[in-house]
């Protein structure tokens with residue numbers, strides 16, 4: 001398909017006119033990081049210390065008519081009705097009833113570890129200091145933090161763009177509360193992916209905390225396999241994320257286009273290794289991802305992966321310090337324990353995607369970072385077999401299999417595969433899909449456990465970026481506008497009228513959307529959401545989007561004069 005950008009381009013909504021009209025917030029401050037953590041984070045280069053996002057935003061008027069109730073009814077299954085599924089909430093992301101005890105514990109934790117407030121003086125100091133040498137000390141509020149090598153790889157600046165700085169090219173995808181557009185920056189002609197989230201819809205569906213979590217992760221991550229955020233800002237009605245445009249589109253689509261919708265073992269090993277590197281980085285920073293699936297893996301033009309969509313992720317506050325664990329083999333050096341960075345994070349939310357959901361999530365007995373290793377097991381299986389291991393004809397059957405069945409490996413090669421999976425490969429999948437999270441691979445030291453498995457014996461994790469990916473996306477035009485692997489969006493959806501067509505399930509023709517869409521019943525996130533939303537209505541808490549920062553981020557390697565000094 002050929003495509004003329006000029007014929008299809010349209011300026012962004014006139015209500016969101018320019019930088020001046022954007023509600024700006026100061027950039028974030030950095031959190032404290034221990035020396036060990038800093039050293040390890042630099043080791044996982046390129047990376048950064050964690051800026052916590054505590055901006056102050058001028059208040060604005062909320063739409064009068066927002067509704068606190070979730071619109072969709074959740075139909076629980078006859079054989080399985082855990083308490084957290086009984087409430088009448090949306091099917092795609094089911095929210096749980098608030099749990100008073102947990103709220104109390106959370107509040108106590110917050111009192112114990114308050115995030116440092118950011119004052120205008122602190123962020124102006126930050127700007128002045130952004131050129132300072134590695135290792136210099138910065139003072140934020142009452143706390144002093146050591147800048148490390150890694151923190152110099154992202155510069156947080158005052159917002160330099162607004163909605164009108166971009167021209168919309170086309171819609172790339174549509175989610176629960178927003179849309180993602182391919183946009184072109186007017187003065188540079190650079191392409192970006194712009195995620196636009198409707199505040200109204202977020203308030204309606206209690207998704208405010210999710211957007212804040214996503215911003216925190218995107219703004220603090222600087223990793224080759226995690227999608228890069230360049231700007232974030234908000235207007236009266238929308239939140240905006242301007243991210244690197246992943247020309248290769250969804251890994252899910254790329255898989256679907258392959259014969260048998262699968263990869264050979266070598267290919268699966270490659271993508272699994274990149275995913276492990278990304279998850280390891282997230283865990284190190286204290287985040288559990290919780291929604292690994294091929295739809296959330298995007299492909300860079302080079303074919304390397306970029307993890308995206310962090311709205312179901314959960315952060316540990318504060319993240320624990322990484323440790324060092326003895327290797328399981330006497331011939332191997334000790335390895336890094338990233339499990340302990342997320343050790344204090346146990347959450348009871350019902351989140352994930354049906355076919356990828358872990359047993360402990362279904363049981364509702366609380367889950368930890370081990371859920372990410374479960375989903376990795378499902379992903380590897382899907383890459384090899386073109387289908388997930390526990391898929392049933394409906395949700396009830398799928399959950400039943402997740403809880404009670406072992407993954408099946410046929411003695412014959414799967415269609416379009418020349419071989420059956422090797423023993424190390426099957427062994428890895430079995431160990432990742434262990435029903436008991438305490439005995440699952442990764443439960444001891446996190447990613448290091450998995451990297452040390454014989455299946456990855458031939459993989460050099462440090463050099464992954466230099467490997468040639470098995471799938472290199474076909475970009476039909478040199479400017480990347482007509483890339484493959486995106487869902488076909490109806491042309492009439494190419495408007496910024498978000499209210500009109502948000503929550504129309506994404507057209508996933510191959511799988512029924514219910515099986516592939518995220519499900520959530522997010523007690524810990526939504527407890528606070530519910531809480532803050534209720535306050536908003538009563539007028540006690542004026543702005544639920546206060547903590548959403550408006551900022552521009554520069555990464556090492558971007559054309560920014562400040563980086564030229566390094």
Ligand SMILES: Nc1ncnc2c1ncn2[C@@H]1O[C@H](COP(=O)(O)OP(=O)(O)OP(=O)(O)O)[C@@H](O)[C@H]1O
Nearest residue numbers: 172173174175176177178180193243244245246309
């Ligand atoms: N950086 C990007 N580059 C290219 N395409 C992207 C990018 N980010 C998102 N997309 C496209 O937009 C789709 C939706 O993005 P994303 O999953 O982040 O949105 P969402 O609103 O959070 O969706 P969901 O409700 O499924 O969580 C993706 O599946 C992908 O096709």
